[in-house]
Amino acid sequence: AQSVTQLGSHVSVSEGALVLLRCNYSSSVPPYLFWYVQYPNQGLQLLLKYTTGATLVKGINGFEAEFKKSETSFHLTKPSAHMSDAAEYFCAVSVTASGGSNYKLTFGKGTLLTVNP
């Protein structure tokens, strides 16, 4: 069974500082990995995803993540934080249903990012 662990339920950075949100996964098969962002009182928005190919994945709003199989990690980074980045971030791994491509997402518990002026 797949699982996701997000290290740090709350990360606080200064505006302009590096953002690093940690995610480790467990999967018995090659994983498909996702980062979603949730702004207050809103649904989930996809930031980026890793399926196959290049291990460094670029997403929206200047975020990127690197898939490291040896470390079973998929950490999210952004070189310079902006006030508008304040939100909750969820790492997720896909679970493939038997017999085909249909799948569900297993989420971590989330990391709340606050950005200080």
Add this chain to the structure above:
Amino acid sequence: DAGVTQSPTHLIKTRGQQVTLRCSPKSGHDTVSWYQQALGQGPQFIFQYYEEEERQRGNFPDRFSGHQFPNYSSELNVNALLLGDSALYLCASSLRGISVGNTIYFGEGSWLTVV
């Protein structure tokens, strides 16, 4: 292009009552999933519908049931509500059968409070 739409956005119910939440998937999508997100937690998979049938189910009791209509829209029903059912209920849509890793799109959610 409309994304995933859900209704109602907020509702309050009493313990023991029943609730129905509705979802219209993103245009062109044929698969609908439902997730429950309790306060301070990540979303948890309830079930998934495709071709009007429940295809996968998470670890939720039979009080949680659903339906998918021919136009791919879906309903989530919860019977005999408990206080612990208070949560944000998220609908997600995707396109089945192309490839794993297809993007799953989420709606804004329905906030359910059980009192």
